[in-house]
Every structure is written in C-alpha cells, then in structure tokens.
Amino acid sequence: MARKLMKGNEAIAAAAINAGCRFFFGYPITPQNEIPEYMSRELPKIGGTYVQAESEVAAINMVYGAAGAGARVLTSSSSPGISLMQEGISYIAGAELPCVLVNVMRAGPGLGGVQPAQADYFQATKGGGHGDYRVIVLAPANLQEAVDLTQLAFDLADKYRNPVMVLADGMIGQLMEPVELSPYQPAAGLPAKDWATTGTSHSGGRRRIINSLYLYPDELEKHVRAIFRKYDEVERTEVRFELLDCEDADIVIVAYGTTSRIARSAIDKCRRLGLRVGLLRPITLYPFPFAAFEQVMGRARSFLVVEMSMGQMLDDVKIAVAGRRPIAFYGRTGGIVPTPEEVVKQVQEIAGGRVA
Amino acid sequence: MKVVYEKSPGLTDVPMHYCPGCTHGIIHKLVAETLVELDVLGRAVVVAPVGCAVFAYDYFNCDAQEAAHGRAPAVATGIKRVHPDNIVFTYQGDGDLASIGMGEIVHAAMRGENITVVFVNNAIYGMTGGQMAPTTLVGQPTTTSPTGRSRIGQGAPLRVCEMLATIEATTYIARVSVHTIPRLNAAKRAIKKAFQLQLENKGFSLVEVLSTCPTNWGLSPVDALRWVEQNMIPIYPLGVYKDVEGGT
Amino acid sequence: MPEVIFAENLCKGCELCITVCPTKILKLDTTRVNSRGYFPAIIYNLAECSGCGSCAKICPDSVITVHR
Numbered sequence: 001m002a003r004k005l006m007k008g009n010e011a012i013a014a015a016a017i018n019a020g021c022r023f024f025f026g027y028p029i030t031p032q033n034e035i036p037e038y039m040s041r042e043l044p045k046i047g048g049t050y051v052q053a054e055s056e057v058a059a060i061n062m063v064y065g066a067a068g069a070g071a072r073v074l075t076s077s078s079s080p081g082i083s084l085m086q087e088g089i090s091y092i093a094g095a096e097l098p099c100v101l102v103n104v105m106r107a108g109p110g111l112g113g114v115q116p117a118q119a120d121y122f123q124a125t126k127g128g129g130h131g132d133y134r135v136i137v138l139a140p141a142n143l144q145e146a147v148d149l150t151q152l153a154f155d156l157a158d159k160y161r162n163p164v165m166v167l168a169d170g171m172i173g174q175l176m177e178p179v180e181l182s183p184y185q186p187a188a189g190l191p192a193k194d195w196a197t198t199g200t201s202h203s204g205g206r207r208r209i210i211n212s213l214y215l216y217p218d219e220l221e222k223h224v225r226a227i228f229r230k231y232d233e234v235e236r237t238e239v240r241f242e243l244l245d246c247e248d249a250d251i252v253i254v255a256y257g258t259t260s261r262i263a264r265s266a267i268d269k270c271r272r273l274g275l276r277v278g279l280l281r282p283i284t285l286y287p288f289p290f291a292a293f294e295q296v297m298g299r300a301r302s303f304l305v306v307e308m309s310m311g312q313m314l315d316d317v318k319i320a321v322a323g324r325r326p327i328a329f330y331g332r333t334g335g336i337v338p339t340p341e342e343v344v345k346q347v348q349e350i351a352g353g354r355v356a
Numbered sequence: 357m358k359v360v361y362e363k364s365p366g367l368t369d370v371p372m373h374y375c376p377g378c379t380h381g382i383i384h385k386l387v388a389e390t391l392v393e394l395d396v397l398g399r400a401v402v403v404a405p406v407g408c409a410v411f412a413y414d415y416f417n418c419d420a421q422e423a424a425h426g427r428a429p430a431v432a433t434g435i436k437r438v439h440p441d442n443i444v445f446t447y448q449g450d451g452d453l454a455s456i457g458m459g460e461i462v463h464a465a466m467r468g469e470n471i472t473v474v475f476v477n478n479a480i481y482g483m484t485g486g487q488m489a490p491t492t493l494v495g496q497p498t499t500t501s502p503t504g505r506s507r508i509g510q511g512a513p514l515r516v517c518e519m520l521a522t523i524e525a526t527t528y529i530a531r532v533s534v535h536t537i538p539r540l541n542a543a544k545r546a547i548k549k550a551f552q553l554q555l556e557n558k559g560f561s562l563v564e565v566l567s568t569c570p571t572n573w574g575l576s577p578v579d580a581l582r583w584v585e586q587n588m589i590p591i592y593p594l595g596v597y598k599d600v601e602g603g604t
Numbered sequence: 605m606p607e608v609i610f611a612e613n614l615c616k617g618c619e620l621c622i623t624v625c626p627t628k629i630l631k632l633d634t635t636r637v638n639s640r641g642y643f644p645a646i647i648y649n650l651a652e653c654s655g656c657g658s659c660a661k662i663c664p665d666s667v668i669t670v671h672r
Contacts, residue, residue, distance in 0.1 A: 023438060049437045053430065054463035061427035061460070065403070065434025068421045069442075073434070091424050197419035197435065199442050201398030207368075209413045211422040357607060360670035361660035372665055376642065377618030381664020537624050537658045570618075577618040 003178040009034035009076075011143045011179045012102055012166065013042070015150035016074045018181045021100070022048035023073040025062035027055055027081060030114045031170040032104035035076040056081035060088030067097040068210035070196030072154050076102035078170070079120050080111065082128070089163050090129030094212030096195075096227065098157035100150065101135070101165045104173035107335035115335025116170035118257060121312035124167050125286040132224050134231050136164040136238065137285040139256040143177040149283070155187040156238065160230050167285060169308065171258040171337060234287050241289035242281040243296065245271070249278030251350055252300040254317050256282045258337065259306050266343035273344070275351050285313070293320040302326045302350055306343055309333060364388040366397055370414045377577020379567040380408060380476065382534045384415055386544045387447070387474055390551050391418065396443040401435050403428040407449035408482040426457025429464035432471045443554055445472040451481045454490040454514050461520070465560050468525030472550045473562040475516060478569040479588060486572030490514040493591055498572070513591060517564050521597035527559035529598040533566040533589065535581040546596075558601065566592055606655030607671040608647055614665045617642035621659035621668065627652045630659060 006014065013035045016024075024039035040050040053059035059075050066073040077085060082103045092099055105120050107113035122128075124137045136156050140146035146168060153164040197208050214220035245267060246252055255263040260281045270277040280296060280303075282289050302325050305314045311329050321327055330346045332338045366388025374380045391397045400418035404410060406425035413420030423431040428446035436444040453461050453475050464471065480498055481487040488498040488505055491513045495504040505513075517531045528550055532543035543565055550561035566588045568580035575583055615638055622630040622645060629652045632643040645667070647653060655672035 023434075025434065051433065051437060051467070054459050054466075058427070058430040058460050058463065061424060061430035062434035062437075064423070064427075065421060065431035066438045067434070068431075069401075069435045069438040071438040073438075087424055088427070095422070197401045197421055197442075198439060199399035199401065200418055203419075205398075207417065207419055209420045209422070211413060211420075213410065213422055357671040360606070360655055360672045361657035362669045363666035367666065371614055374664060376616035377620050378664060381666075382662060385664075385666060534662075537661060540661060577620055578623045581620070581623065 003180045005176055006143065006179050007034055008143050008146055008168065008175050008177070009104065009173045010038045011147050012076070012150050012168070013038040014181055015147040016100065016154070017042060017046070017048070018184045019072065019151040019154040020184070020186065021072045021074045021154065022046070023066045023071045024048070024075065025051045025053050025059045025066065025073070026075045026077065027053050027059050029078045029081045031106055031173050032076050032078050032102070034173070035102060056084035057088065060085040063099050064088055064092050064095070064097060067092065067099045068095065068197055070193040070198060074100050074102065076104065078104045078106045079108050079117070082120060082123065086129035089135065090131050090133060091212050092163050093133035093135065093227070094131065095210050096161040097210065098161050099163050100153040100157055101163055102150070103165060103167050105167065105169040107333065113335040114170065116258060116337055117308045117333065117335055118169055118259060119309035119312065119333065120167070121285065121307070121309060124165055125288070133227065134286050136160070136162060136234060137167050138164065139167045139283060139285050140172060141257055141260045141281065143172065143175060143179045146172055147179050147181060151184055155190065158190045159187065160234060162230065167257070169258050238284060239287045239289045239291060240283035241292040242283060243292060244279040244281065246278035246280060246296045247299065248276050249296070249299060250276045250301045251304055251347055252278050252280050252296050253304045253306055253343070254280045254282070254313070255306045256285065256313065259308055262338055262340050263306055263343060265340035266347065269340060269344045270347050275347055277347055282313070288316045288320070290320045297324060300325060302328065304328045304330060304346055304350060306330045306338065308337065364392055366392040366417050367415055368417050372415060373411060374408060375571045377568065377570050377580065378408070379534050379565070382540065383474065383476055383565050383567065384412070386547050387445070388416060390544065390548045391443070393548070394551055394555060396551070396555060399441060400443045400445070403432045403435070403444065403446040405446070405448040405452040407452050409447055409449060409476065410483065412447050426452050426455070427460055428452065428457065429460040429469070429471070429473065433464055433467070433469050436469060436471050440470070443551065445474060445551070447474045448476065449482070450477045450479065450489040450491040454516055462523065465520050465523045465526050465562070468527070468559045470554055470557055470559055472554045474547065475562055475564040476567045477516070477564050477592065478567040479513070480569050480572050482569045482572055493587060515592060517562070517597040520562060525560065526562070526598050527600045528553050528561035530596045531564040531566065531592060531594050533584055533594060535566070535568070535584040553601065605650060606653045608650065608653060609669040610644065610646065611667050612644045613639040615642055615644040615667045616640065616665060617644065618664065619645070620662045620664065621645050624658045624662050626656060626658065627654055629653055
C-alpha cells in the first residue's frame with residue numbers, strides 16, 4: 001500500500017485491521033472517536049464485527065469474552081474510559097488473555113479536559129487495576145510508529161497472553177501524517193490458541209475454562225508467579241527505546257510520545273546554541289528501558305524529564321538513574337502542550353547551573 | 357427396566373458446593389439436561405457469575421468463562437459475536453444481573469444479542485452472607501436491611517421480566533419457579549424454549565427462576581420452598597412476559 | 605418394582621425429595637450420617653414406590669437414579 005495521509009486515530013484502527021483484528025468493542029469518548037467510527041465503517045466490509053458497548057465497563061468485558069473465544073480483539077478509549085476498564089484489564093491479565101488496548105490520553109484527573117496529556121503513565125505501567133500484573137505499554141511518537149506498534153501489539157499480546165496497550169495522546173490521535181500499511185504477517189512461532197472456548201466438540205471433549213479465580217492461596221501464588229515469569233521474559237527481550245545525539249550529550253532529555261518530538265525540536269535549537277543535549281526516548285514504557293540509561297550514563301551529566309503531566313515517568317527515571325546524576329523535571333498539564341522554546345529554556349537553566 | 361431419571365451428562369462429576377436444598381442445583385440440572393437434549397453440549401459456553409454460582413464452570417460439562425460481577429452479558433456478547441455457532445448462556449443471580457449488572461443485561465437485551473440468560477432470583481445476596489438485593493421484598497429482613505427492607509430509602513423490588521419485556525429486540529422472557537414438581541417441569545419447558553430459540557438464531561431470551569436461599573432466609577429447605585409460593589409469587593408472578601414466537 | 609439408587613454420600617439431607625414424594629415413602633435416616641455429615645435420605649417402603657422420579661427430579665445434587 002502506498003503512503004497515505006491519515007489521521008492518527010484512523011491509522012491505528014487501520015493498523016489493527018491490517019494485523020488481523022476483526023472484532024472491536026468500544027464506546028465513544030473524545031479525543032479518540034475516530035477509532036470506533038472507523039471500525040464501525042470498515043469492519044462490516046470485511047466480515048468483522050463492531051459493537052458499540054453501553055460503557056467502557058461493558059466494552060472491556062466484551063473484549064474479555066471475545067479474547068477468551070480466541071479472537072484478535074481491540075478496544076480503544078481515553079483516560080476516563082480507561083479508568084473504567086481497569087477491573088476488566090486486571091481480569092484479562094489474570095485469565096491470561098491477549099488483547100490490544102488503545103489509550104488516547106487526555107487531561108485529567110476526573111472529567112478533566114480533552115486536550116493531550118501524558119498523565120496516565122502510572123495507570124498504564126504500574127497496574128491501574130487491582131492485583132499483581134503488568135500491561136505491556138508501547139508509546140508511539142509519530143503515526144507510522146503508531147501503525148507499527150499497533151501491529152506489534154497484537155503479536156506481543158498473543159505471544160505473552162497478556163493485554164498490550166498502545167499509549168498515545170490526543171495529539172497523536174488527531175494529527176494527520178503520511179503512513180504506510182505494509183502487508184502484515186503475524187510474528188513467527190506464535191502459540192496456538194488451544195485454550196480458547198470454542199466448544200468441547202472442538203477440543204475432543206476437553207473442557208476449556210477462562211478464569212482468574214483461585215481460592216486456594218497456594219494455587220493463586222503459583223499462578224501469579226507463573227505470570228510473572230512471563231514478565232521476566234518481557235523485560236529481558238521486549239525493551240524498545242531510541243537514543244538521539246546522546247554520544248556527546250551533557251544533558252539527556254527523557255521524553256516519550258508527542259513530547260519527544262517537541263524535545264527533538266528543542267535539541268536542534270540547543271545544539272545551535274552550543275549546548276550538547278541528547279534524547280532518550282522510551283518506546284516501551286513497560287518494560288521500561290533501564291538499559292538505555294546505562295548506555296548514556298558514562299557521558300551524561302544530568303537528565304531532564306519532560307512530560308505532559310506532573311511527573312509520572314519521572315519516578316521510573318529516578319529508579320533508573322539511582323541517584324547517580326541530578327534529574328530535573330519539566331511538566332505541563334491541563335491539556336497544554338509545551339513548546340520547544342520552553343524546553344530550551346529549561347535546558348539553559350540546567351546548563352547555567354540551576355537544576356529545576 | 358428403563359431409566360426414569362439419572363444424573364445428566366450435561367453436569368460434571370464435581371460435587372456441588374451449594375447449601376442443602378438450594379435450588380441452584382435444580383436449575384443447573386434443568387439447563388444441563390436441556391443442553392444434552394438439544395444436542396448442543398459440545399458447542400455450549402457458559403458464562404459464570406460472581407455469586408453462589410461462581411463455580412458454575414466446575415459443574416456444567418462444557419466450556420466456560422468466568423465473568424466479573426454483573427458483566428456476564430457483555431462477556432457473552434464477546435463470545436457469541438466471535439463464534440455465532442456456539443450456544444452461549446449466562447447464569448446469573450440477582451446481585452449480578454439486577455444490581456451491578458443492570459446496564460449490561462439491559463443493553464444485551466437492547467441489542468437483541470442471540471444469547472440465553474438464566475436469571476436465578478432468590479431475593480437476597482447469598483454468597484456474601486445475606487445482604488439486601490434489588491429483588492428483596494419490602495419488609496424482608498436481610499443483613500443490610502435488618503429491620504426489613506424499607507419502602508422509604510430502600511425502595512421496592514425490581515421486576516426484571518416486566519422491565520426487560522418492554523425492550524423491543526427481546527424474543528422470549530419468562531418467569532418460572534422450581535418449588536413443586538409441576539412448576540419444575542414448566543421451568544424446564546421454558547428453559548428449553550429459550551435455548552431452542554438461540555439455536556434457531558431467534559434472538560435474546562431470558563428465564564427468571566424464583567429460587568430459595570434457605571441459609572440466608574433462615575428457613576429449612578422445605579420451608580424455603582413454601583416461602584417462594586407464599587411470598588415471592590405474589591410479587592413476582594409466574595408467566596411468559598414476552599414471546600415473539602408464540603405457542604408457549 | 606422400580607429400582608431407586610441413592611449416591612448416598614452426595615446427599616445433604618435437605619428433604620426436598622421427601623416433600624415431593626406422592627406416596628410418602630422417603631425419610632431421613634437419622635440413625636447414621638454420611639461422609640458429609642448429613643442424615644441421608646432413604647426409601648423405607650420401596651413396595652409403595654410408583655417410580656415417578658419426582659424425588660430424583662427435585663434433588664439438587666443428583667443423588668437419586670430411578671429405573672422402572
């Protein structure tokens with residue numbers, strides 16, 4: 001397929017269909033409505049199914065049922081709706097089901113605003129729902145990456161039997177950029193879904209049960225530990241990040257998603273001002289790219305975390321840096337998108353000896 | 357000698373954990389027998405609730421998914437949309453369906469999802485120890501209505517069949533009981549009709565079964581059956597509330 | 605005469621079968637308990653059994669099998 005100018009939300013939906021997703025259950029919420037709308041138009045054309053659920057609570061439970069029946073299934077929402085889905089996501093992780101979730105982040109807390117934000121990082125990476133589990137979280141910074149990561153998400157979900165989230169923000173959802181949807185093949189070696197509830201006549205009489213209830217504590221512990229062995233493998237093998245201009249950088253900006261692009265522009269300006277600044281861009285937020293920090297630690301003198309939040313990824317950066325270098329933070333919230341000039345000013349203050 | 361009655365192969369060998377005389381056991385049997393008689397056991401999927409029947413996946417001899425509290429109709433929607441040839445049914449109590457799950461049941465009915473819902477109404481929350489349910493009767497004492505459900509402040513019971521029957525895309529809605537053999541036989545006919553309709557892709561069906569909770573009602577199992585007759589049926593009249601097909 | 609078999613160790617002594625028996629030939633055997641600790645239901649007068657199967661139908665635990 002040639003490159004096509006698409007809106008981010010639509011590109012993500014198209015990517016899901018390209019990856020073999022034929023089932024979408026969701027509910028409208030700004031700023032991601034183009035995803036359900038696109039799915040409602042396109043899925044019936046190819047024999048897929050679009051269901052507009054009565055709420056995000058219902059939607060995530062439809063996802064659970066469909067995933068448990070063996071399908072590749074997508075849901076999407078924005079921050080408040082993702083809050084509603086947390087119970088369901090916990091159940092999906094506990095029942096070891098694959099699914100892809102898209103969060104087009106908006107400003108919070110509460111009803112908040114509809115403009116972009118990055119204030120769901122904690123919710124996405126640290127649980128959100130109850131109990132011990134993780135969601136694999138992929139953070140695209142542009143629309144082609146959103147397409148590629150959405151397709152990757154389906155493979156990772158099937159490989160690990162776990163929910164995978166594409167964490168975008170309202171900017172990514174609403175931007176229009178050229179994207180290319182190449183012919184898609186599922187990753188090699190994905191396990192067969194021989195656990196899916198398709199009826200005992202398909203399994204030679206063996207009953208299949210999708211469940212997360214384990215009332216005997218020793219069984220539940222065993223179950224959770226087994227799930228965490230999956231996460232160990234995820235942390236070993238699925239980390240993705242990008243380093244830009246860090247080879248000689250005194251100050252390393254840490255940013256993801258839309259903010260990383262603003263950081264790029266800021267870095268250009270800083271370099272022209274003679275400041276040696278680089279970018280460490282996590283692409284997987286879980287698993288967090290701790291290894292990336294080891295790569296830059298030799299050269300970097302300080303870090304500047306920039307987020308559209310009051311500081312959430314900041315905590316993981318602190319863990320990664322482990323006190324070895326000073327960490328500054330610059331955040332905007334309320335739906336405000338920082339300008340490159342603001343970031344340049346922060347860098348200048350750090351370079352001038354004042355770490356914010 | 358021929359068999360008059362034997363345990364249905366639609367049930368597993370797992371002994372049921374229900375209290376002595378609890379009608380869950382009877383209702384499980386009626387559903388299990390129906391699945392066998394319609395020859396759909398091999399493509400049935402039960403969606404288990406949260407409630408006393410949370411272990412339904414251990415008792416029905418078919419595939420199963422455990423749902424979050426109240427969400428079974430949404431889970432069933434997901435399964436049925438992926439595999440329309442599966443016979444998908446939910447089995448829910450009065451907290452699961454009429455309290456936390458009210459949104460999901462109304463909307464599954466609204467969409468006319470081609471699923472079957474078995475609604476077990478015993479006017480109380482059994483598993484959690486006897487709290488008030490949306491279907492608790494006015495004046496009925498429970499652990500959260502210790503002086504009896506009060507019309508002021510706690511309202512009056514929800515009549516699920518009557519409510520859902522107003523939803524256009526439903527196909528079959530019936531209320532039955534199992535407290536006598538004739539009522540039990542009629543309950544089975546209603547359940548069978550409901551599953552038959554799904555088999556024929558005719559749409560959404562729900563059978564509400566008035567049930568007992570001897571433990572939390574504080575009655576013997578036999579007295580609990582009488583309580584259904586004397587106290588529940590006047591409030592929840594038995595009958596067919598919607599039957600698009602006719603001929604019940 | 606009908607054949608009625610009780611899977612006695614599944615019985616919970618709920619007495620529902622006793623209630624529905626038309627010939628009133630069921631009772632709890634209060635001289636002993638089964639492996640679950642309940643008085644099991646038994647037929648004490650099989651000669652009067654009509655083989656209707658009502659007891660088996662209403663038993664929540666599928667304890668009773670009836671042949672006729």
